[in-house]
Every structure is written in C-alpha cells, then in structure tokens.
Amino acid sequence: MNRKKSEKYYEEAKKMFPGGVHSPVRAFKSVEGAPLFMCKGDKAYIQDVDGNRFLDFCCSWGPLILGHNNPKVRKTISKALANGTSFGTPSPLGNEIGKLILDNHRYLDMIRFVSSGTEAVMSAIRLARGYTGKNKIIKFDGCYHGHVDSLLVKAGSGLATFGVSTSAGIPDTLAKQTIVLPLNDLDLVEKSLKKHKDIAAIIIEPVPANNGLLLQSKSYLKGLRSLCTKYKVLLIFDEVISGFRVGFEGAAGYYKIKPDLITFGKIIGGGMPVGAFGGSKKIMKHVAPLGNVYQAGTLSANPIALSAGIAALKILIQKDFYNKLNQKTEKFVNHLNEHCTKKRYELHVQSIGSIFWFCFSKKKIKTADGIDPKKMSYFKKMHKLLLQKGIYLGPSGYEVGFVSEAHKPSDLKQATQTICKVIDKVMV
Numbered sequence: 521m522n523r524k525k526s527e528k529y530y531e532e533a534k535k536m537f538p539g540g541v542h543s544p545v546r547a548f549k550s551v552e553g554a555p556l557f558m559c560k561g562d563k564a565y566i567q568d569v570d571g572n573r574f575l576d577f578c579c580s581w582g583p584l585i586l587g588h589n590n591p592k593v594r595k596t597i598s599k600a601l602a603n604g605t606s607f608g609t610p611s612p613l614g615n616e617i618g619k620l621i622l623d624n625h626r627y628l629d630m631i632r633f634v635s636s637g638t639e640a641v642m643s644a645i646r647l648a649r650g651y652t653g654k655n656k657i658i659k660f661d662g663c664y665h666g667h668v669d670s671l672l673v674k675a676g677s678g679l680a681t682f683g684v685s686t687s688a689g690i691p692d693t694l695a696k697q698t699i700v701l702p703l704n705d706l707d708l709v710e711k712s713l714k715k716h717k718d719i720a721a722i723i724i725e726p727v728p729a730n731n732g733l734l735l736q737s738k739s740y741l742k743g744l745r746s747l748c749t750k751y752k753v754l755l756i757f758d759e760v761i762s763g764f765r766v767g768f769e770g771a772a773g774y775y776k777i778k779p780d781l782i783t784f785g786k787i788i789g790g791g792m793p794v795g796a797f798g799g800s801k802k803i804m805k806h807v808a809p810l811g812n813v814y815q816a817g818t819l820s821a822n823p824i825a826l827s828a829g830i831a832a833l834k835i836l837i838q839k840d841f842y843n844k845l846n847q848k849t850e851k852f853v854n855h856l857n858e859h860c861t862k863k864r865y866e867l868h869v870q871s872i873g874s875i876f877w878f879c880f881s882k883k884k885i886k887t888a889d890g891i892d893p894k895k896m897s898y899f900k901k902m903h904k905l906l907l908q909k910g911i912y913l914g915p916s917g918y919e920v921g922f923v924s925e926a927h928k929p930s931d932l933k934q935a936t937q938t939i940c941k942v943i944d945k946v947m948v
C-alpha cells in the first residue's frame with residue numbers, strides 16, 4: 521500500500537503539532553506505519569491522500585452512524601450556513617433539536633448543549649457535586665469519560681482505592697476525589713458507598729466501549745441504580761458513545777434504567793462538534809442561569825453544528841432505523857464468530873447494536889483487567905493486513921468498530937470474507 525503522501529504530511533505535521541496529531545490515538549502508535557491522512561468520505565468509504573480507498577469501520581470514532589457525507593445532513597448544513605455561522609444568542613434550531621430529543625427520550629426533561637463529550641461530562645460532574653453538595657466520584661476501571669481532570673485516573677494498588685492520575689498535570693488532591701472500582705462487582709460499590717460519605721455520583725459508560733467492549737449485565741446496571749438511590753448518590757450514564765447508538769434512547773432505553781444524568785456527544789452532532797447533558801428538571805434546574813452551578817460556552821448550541829445534529833436525529837427517529845442497522849451488524853458479527861468457533865481461534869467478536877469489538881479470547885470479557893495486553897500483537901498484524909485489503913479499523917485493539925447505515929449488506933459480506941482470510945493468517 522502506497523503511503524508516500526501520508527508520510528510526507530505526517531513529517532510536516534510533526535513539526536507543527538505534538539506527535540503530528542490533535543488527538544493521541546490518531547498517531548497510529550499501537551499499529552504500524554504513518555497515520556493515513558484522509559481527504560474524503562463517501563457513504564461507508566474513506567479515501568486517503570494517496571488515493572487508497574477503505575471500507576471504514578472507525579466512522580470518526582462513532583459519530584457517523586449514517587456513514588460519511590450523508591446527503592440529507594449535508595443539505596441541512598448548507599441551508600443553515602446561508603444564514604451565517606454563529607449568533608451568540610438563542611436560535612430556533614436549539615428549540616428544534618431540544619424538542620426532537622426530549623419528546624423522544626423518556627428519561628430526559630431538560631438538556632444543555634455543549635461542544636464536546638468531554639465538556640458534557642465535566643459539566644455533569646460539576647452539576648452532580650453542586651446538586652448533592654458532595655465531592656467524590658466513583659468511576660470504573662475500563663470506562664473513559666473524556667479528558668476531564670478528575671476522571672483521568674486509574675485505580676491505585678489494591679481494589680477500591682482512590683485514583684492515581686493517568687496524565688501529568690493533574691493535582692493529586694483532585695485525583696483523590698475519584699474512587700476507581702472494577703466493573704461487574706456490586707459488592708465493592710456498596711462497600712465504597714458505605715465507607716465514604718462524601719460521594720456525589722457514580723459515573724459509568726453503561727455500554728463500556730472505550731477499552732474493548734466490556735458489556736455489563738442488566739442486573740449489574742440495575743444494581744447500581746438501586747445503590748445510588750439507597751445511598752442518595754447520583755447515577756450518571758456517560759452515553760457519549762452509546763447515546764443514539766444502541767437505540768434512540770441509548771443504553772438507558774435499551775436497559776430501561778433511569779439514570780439521574782446522561783451525557784451525550786458523538787452521534788448527537790451528526791458529525792459536527794456537539795455534546796449535551798440532561799436529566800430531570802429537579803436536577804437540571806440547578807444549572808446557571810436558573811441555578812447556581814455555572815456552565816457556559818461561546819459556541820455552545822452553534823447553529824451549523826445543531827443543524828447537522830437535527831438532520832441526523834430526524835433520520836434516526838424513523839421507524840425501524842435501529843432494527844435494520846442492528847440486524848445487519850448481527851449478521852456480520854455472527855459470520856465472523858462462526859468462523860472463529862469453527863477454527864477454534866482464541867478470538868471472538870463481542871457486539872451490541874452496531875458496535876463490535878475483536879476480543880482475543882474465547883470467553884466474554886467484562887472487566888478491564890480481563891484483557892491481555894500481549895494479545896494486542898494479533899491486532900497489530902490484523903490491522904496492517906486489513907489496511908492492505910482496503911478495510912479501515914480504528915488503529916488500536918482497545919477500540920471498538922462501528923457499522924453505519926451506509927454499510928451495505930454487500931459491503932459487509934465482502935468485508936466478512938476479507939476479515940476471515942486475514943484472521944486465518946494472523947491466528948495460526
């Protein structure tokens with residue numbers, strides 16, 4: 521595969537930007553070669569500057585549930601653009617997307633728009649602290665919540681300990697406000713809630729999809745809900761990936777569990793930078809200017825970004841949208857799994873809705889420490905061979921893949937054959 525132009529751009533970019541990128545995983549550090557510089561996306565395909573074309577399973581890390589360059593989204597953006605790019609005032613588009621979401625999501629009464637998933641989580645955490653008057657947060661090992669200071673932490677030694685920051689530049693005092701627990705263990709959660717009186721919220725990705733796909737049981741998630749109610753702690757579902765992905769009502773609707781706050785990003789902006797957080801009126805009325813929890817943004821609810829979100833959500837709300845997408849994905853995943861089972865590989869594909877993950881084990885994995893980092897060498901080989909055969913996966917074995925509406929059954933059928941051949945080369 522020719523990467524000459526990408527390599528040239530990468531050399532130039534490295535002089536200007538740390539690591540040549542604006543988000544670390546884009547640098548291809550976990551796989552081989554220079555990152556590919558993409559210049560065009562159309563339906564399920566993306567094209568790089570050297571003219572290589574790929575079937576895209578990264579989908580911009582989740583936002584592109586409709587695939588690239590959806591005509592309806594593009595037309596809606598163009599229409600909005602004719603009226604200018606930003607007003608710094610309320611606009612009717614805000615009401616339109618607000619209605620679209622609140623009328624179709626049983627667990628949301630009020631919502632506030634921001635510009636990224638990180639911002640949504642950061643604001644939800646502040647709101648939880650402001651509302652409860654408490655400080656500490658429980659998070660789970662293997663869940664990612666954006667680069668929010670107090671959530672860039674991992675567990676210290678031993679179970680159920682205070683967090684240790686995973687990035688330089690985070691004050692210890694802040695990291696100590698976060699308690700990190702393993703997933704899939706309700707007893708530990710209750711022990712922590714009993715021990716620490718100062719807990720404002722438990723935050724979880726109800727569909728943990730940033731460190732493999734560590735699917736939790738419904739009873740575990742329901743258990744968290746009961747514990748939060750019992751100990752008067754808010755339950756925050758970080759649905760930046762799962763929101764509008766596993767269904768219009770995200771994981772909350774999928775599992776029929778009402779969290780106190782939900783955070784959004786990715787799909788909600790139809791491929792543009794939008795995030796949001798929402799919940800019941802009782803809690804949301806504490807957000808400024810109605811309440812005393814400050815939160816603001818110069819470009820929040822930007823009309824162009826919202827117009828893209830509106831166009832996308834209007835398609836997602838259509839009857840059978842998710843059934844079709846999920847069935848298509850299930851078929852694709854089943855074929856891959858049949859192949860791996862038949863060949864007895866230490867590999868299977870975990871999935872929910874239109875999210876999938878190559879899990880290098882025969883068994884389901886539910887906790888972060890269940891993933892063997894040594895197995896990522898298989899992914900590295902797989903990634904390289906798949907690129908050569910025109911299939912683009914996110915450049916890390918810890919990342920999930922996404923199927924979009926634009927992936928045609930014929931695309932998936934061909935991809936299945938290619939992936940099976942590559943698996944045969946890698947796994948023997």
Ligand SMILES: *Cc1c(COP(=O)(O)O)cnc(C)c1O
Nearest residue numbers: 636637638664665666760761785
């Ligand atoms: C992507 C993601 C974030 C961060 O969103 P950004 O828009 O990248 O800031 C937060 N939480 C979850 C669950 C995510 O998947």
